């Protein structure tokens with residue numbers, strides 16, 4: 001069995017697989033959890049931290065995205081390190097410096113024991129192309145957003161098993177999607193496991209999932225090209241670039257409204273004002289907390305937003 | 314005839330509309346909502362809204378946000394922002410951008426907070442407005458958390474201020490809490506049963522720079538909006 005490397009945010013999975021390891025995005029276990037961590041700001045990090053400390057989450061080492069992500073993750077990642085988990089800190093450059101980022105990839109590759117099989121990157125690229133196609137399919141109303149989201153969100157680690165992941169992609173059905181409004185979901189992914197289904201139930205077709213879409217970034221077969229590709233990861237860069245990127249996607253995907261999802265105690269909440277200033281669409285802001293099925297309060301907001309988009313001029 | 318039925322956390326309201334005119338309305342405590350509907354009344358005429366909208370007979374159920382938007386526009390087609398102060402939550406709707414914010418996490422700025430204060434003084438909640446008008450001094454209540462504001466209120470009473478002055482201060486604190494949710498606007502409409510308290514209207518007026526409008530029967534706006542929703546559907550058929 002290959003060594004499992006936990007990742008706390010996007011870390012080029014191409015490189016982890018090429019180093020002969022199996023990535024596991026520790027966030028992916030959070031929505032399925034029902035725990036209420038005692039020491040928490042954001043439940044995303046607190047839940048995976050507790051699961052690592054208790055051994056429930058079985059990983060051999062951890063890569064913490066320490067630059068361009070979240071300080072809560074940085075602290076909770078250090079708690080994992082203090083408990084004895086081999087841990088590496090990975091930094092995205094805020095200024096898009098590809099030389100700096102290449103050096104980060106080199107350090108990461110050293111931590112992972114060096115590249116063993118870069119041929120596997122071609123296979124990952126093929127799977128990512130399928131992710132792009134799937135994303136397009138839902139934009140064209142030919143796939144349910146909940147199905148597409150569940151696939152896209154797994155592109156950060158490709159489920160740790162390329163064969164199994166390919167089978168998951170194969171199993172996503174084509175569908176004739178009926179809806180009343182098209183919406184984009186920006187911000188961090190919802191911690192509520194049924195968010196997309198609930199939105200669908202109110203006639204909202206989510207045609208853009210900002211962060212999961214970032215996961216299927218295509219391109220890169222060696223350190224240089226991977227560095228060029230991943231320095232453009234918009235979540236780690238200046239908000240202005242992110243706004244431009246989102247504006248473009250919203251136009252292309254012909255959305256009627258935007259849902260901005262953030263977490264309680266997350267710095268991304270502060271970005272809400274900026275989005276409201278720069279995105280010329282009705283915006284619903286939703287703030288989540290613990291991983292649970294969608295609450296009545298959340299449902300009221302989604303239902304009201306759906307009605308607003310449908311009824312109001 | 315179209316019927317708007319708004320069953321909220323505290324009261325239930327009904328509005329009957331005939332060709333764009335209100336011909337009947339009534340308000341009862343929520344648990345007595347059945348009294349508002351005649352036996353054998355045609356369910357197909359009812360558009361329900363409010364917290365219990367899906368639990369009462371209806372042809373269609375719409376959220377309070379949509380109902381408030383339609384109801385407010387009936388009163389003032391130029392309405393920009395609505396503040397709906399409910400029993401358990403407060404909603405601010407910006408009609409210019411079709412966006413809204415709901416405060417349902419914290420009792421400050423909701424009817425529940427005023428109920429709590431009235432219970433402390435052992436006075437009916439609908440006398441808070443009169444008390445406010447009789448205040449002679451401005452008492453500062455700084456806490457925007459409902460529970461802490463009550464303890465602060467008690468310490469002001471112990472310090473010698475009158476009940477009227479303290480209620481005045483509470484209303485100001487209430488208004489400041491709400492103001493945090495309100496975007497800049499020329500005109501703001503206040504709706505919901507709590508708005509019948511003139512102290513709240515005065516306090517919001519003092520805190521916001523906008524022109525404040527209060528429709529006649531502010532507690533009926535959502536039921537009215539629900540009835541109007543039905544009118545819209547009729548006319549589009």
Ligand code: SF4
Pocket residue numbers: 042043044045069070071072073188262263265266267268
């Ligand atoms: S939601 Fe915010 S606080 Fe939580 S892990 Fe993500 S970036 Fe950090």
